[in-house]
Amino acid sequence: MIISWTAGTVVIVVTVFTFLAFRIILYRQRLCFLGPIGLPIIGNILQIPHDRQWLKFDQWIRLYGDVVGLHVLGQPTLILGSAQAANETLDARGNIYSDRPVAVMAGELVGWNQGLGYSPGPHSHRFREFRRLFHRFIGPRSAQHPxxxxxxxxxxxxxxxxxxxxxxxxxxxxxxxxxxxxxRLAYGYNVTKDQDEDPLVKIVEKAMQGFAKASEPGAFLVDYFPVLKHIPDWVPGAGFKRVAQLMRNDLERLYNVPFNFVKQSMKDGNVTPSFTSTYLEEKGTPTKEDEELIKAAAASLYSGGADTTPSSLASFILAMTLHPSVQARAQAEVDSVLGNSWKRLPTFSHRESLPYVSAIVLELLRWNPAVPLGLAHRLTQDDVYQGRLVPKGTIVWANICRTMLHDEKVFPDPTEFRPERFLDNNGKLRHLERHEDPSVIGFGFGRRICPGMFFADNSIFIAVVMMLYVFKISKARDDQGREIEPQIEYDGFISHPRPFECIVERRSAEAELLVRRECVRMV
Structure with missing residues (x-):
């Protein structure tokens, strides 16, 4: 069938405006929180930037208060600007604030709605089973398993x-x-030495690239106008459907290839214990539904940590480049515990003796958290908060980074990297209330809080303390020998520092020998 671009455009325009008119009628109740004045029909959509939305949200919160009301194409939306507001809604009323908005591109069309991140709210059996699995395998006690x-x-x-x-x-x-x-945790799979050539790594990275692109706010018009998912593939402008199918194919390979690896390993009797094998052994003879659930759960485990922990570790290298005095103090603490004879690497057993290093981890989570806005929540029924109506279906964002973890009243000089803010007068870690604890706030709220938070915290700590013990990190220099000052710039929904230059060098020849010896011994 041949159709002109003009006709195709008409189809899309009519479809969009029909949908928009219906949505405005559906959400005719006014969201009674102050916020920026939007345009007729489309609301505030043109005022929300495509990247680093948390900076704009912070400006609005300073103008309108710690709860800001928006309308985005007829969709009522709240921005929470304080830990107290998040605690009183997302935490205290989690039974109605824990649903997820429908993610049309990433969720429905690509298929990530089968996993934990985009799954329906906590009243569904699937969600409860996901949480049970994660709690059992990497919950607060399980994450400490030797x-x-x-x-x-x-x-x-x-x-x-x-x-x-x-x-x-x-x-x-x-x-x-x-x-x-x-x-290794999810599938018991040991990556080959050359990760760039490892077949499973390639499958995973391809799927994760699709996940990141499909999840990017504003990247696909169908997320604003879900009715577009019904237009025929031949209509001009429907190219997103072909893109979604390619991403879906990548996701299915992520679901199936490592899962089949685990099943074959179990059959051969040489399986390495993992998240997937533990569940399959628990079920004995798993049903097709059981297998589909563990595939999605294992993929969720990967997608939840593969991009966030690297963000924190890159932030650590940036922070040490910019703050040599912090690095020197931390290294003095590590040296006082392990000595400088380079006989062993730091382990988790040293953590209690390293309060300043632990404070660095907390400051990393506060300074530039990996997910500055968390993931959006959605109300399942009408609510009244601060005497104002919050209609069913309202989308709620918590401005974790720029407002909560950079609250001047809680964290003086919030843009400064100062680990000592988490220490008492005796140099020990002080007790933190929930509103001042980045290791909690940085991982979300309510029933949607990240189930891998304890595993992630441990991963960051052990990498940080080992890098401190073995490396000296300093500023790079240009051709004239002048120091190059890195800029603190972060981008992305999962926020990473922009590429920067620095010098990472061993602290001694003995340190290098220690690392090589330990890597051989640990194999």
Missing amino acids: RILRMQEQAAANLLLKIMQEPTQFMSHVRQSTGAVIL
């Missing part, structure tokens, strides 16, 4: 060796190291 801790220690040692071999590629190394440990 087998998992040892796995993380080995991954951190391997990261040191890779950075020693190619110090300028540190951004790539932290990502690959995190991916390798999650693949």
Whole structure:
């Protein structure tokens, strides 16, 4: 069938405006919170930037208060600008604030709605089963299992060796190291030495690229106008459907290839215990539904950590580049515990003796959290908050980074990297209330809080303390020998520092020998 571009455009325009008119009628109740004045019909959509939305939200919160009301194409939306507001809604009323908005591109068309991140609210059996699995395998107690801790220690040692071999590629190394440990945790799969050539790594990275692109706010018009998913593939402008199908194919390979690897390993009797194998052993004879659920759960485990932990580790390298005094103090603390004879690498057993290093981890989570807005929540029924109506279907964002974790009243000089803010007068970690604890706030709220938060915290700590012990990180220099000052610029919904230059060098020849010896011993 041949159709002109003009006719195709008419089809899309009529479809969009029919949908929009219906939505405005559906949400005719006014969201009674102050916020920026939008345009007729389309509301505030043109005022929301495509990237670093948390900066604009912070401006509005300072103008209108800690709860800001928006309308986006007829969709009522709240921005929460304080930990108190998030606690009183997302935490205290989690039974109605824990649904997810419909993610048409990433969720419905690509298929990520089968996993935890985009799954329906906590009243569904699927959601409860996901949470049970994650709690059992990487919950607060399970994450401290010696087998998992040892796995993380080995991954951190391997990261040191890779950075020693190619110090300028540190951004790539932290990502690959995190991916390798999650693949082992999820599937019992040991990545080959050359990760760029590993077949499973390629499958995973391809699927994750699709996940990131499909999840990007504003990247696809169908997320604003879900009715567009019904237009025929031949209509001009429907190219997003072909893109979605390619992404879906990549996701299905992520679901099936590592899962089949685990099943074959179990059949051969040489399986490495993992998230997937543990569940299959629990079920005995799993049904097709059981298998589909564990595929989605394991993929969720990977997607939840593969991009966030690398963000924190890249932030650590940036912070040490900019703050040599912080690095020196931390290294003095580590040296006082382990000595400088280079006989052993730090382990989790040293954590209680390293309060300043632990404070650095907290400050990393506060300074530039990996997910500055968290993931959106959605109300399942009408609510009244602060005496104002919050209609059913309202989307709620928590401005975690720029407002909550940069609240001047809680964190003086919030843009400064100051780990000592988490220490008491005796140099010990002080007790933190919920509203001042980045290791909690940085992972979300309510029943949607990240179930991998304890595993992630451990991964960040062990990599940080090992890098502090083995490396000296400093500013790069230009051709004239002048120091190059890195800029603190972050981009992306999962926020990463922009590429920057620095020098990462071993602290001694003995330190390098220690790393090489430990990497061989841990294999």
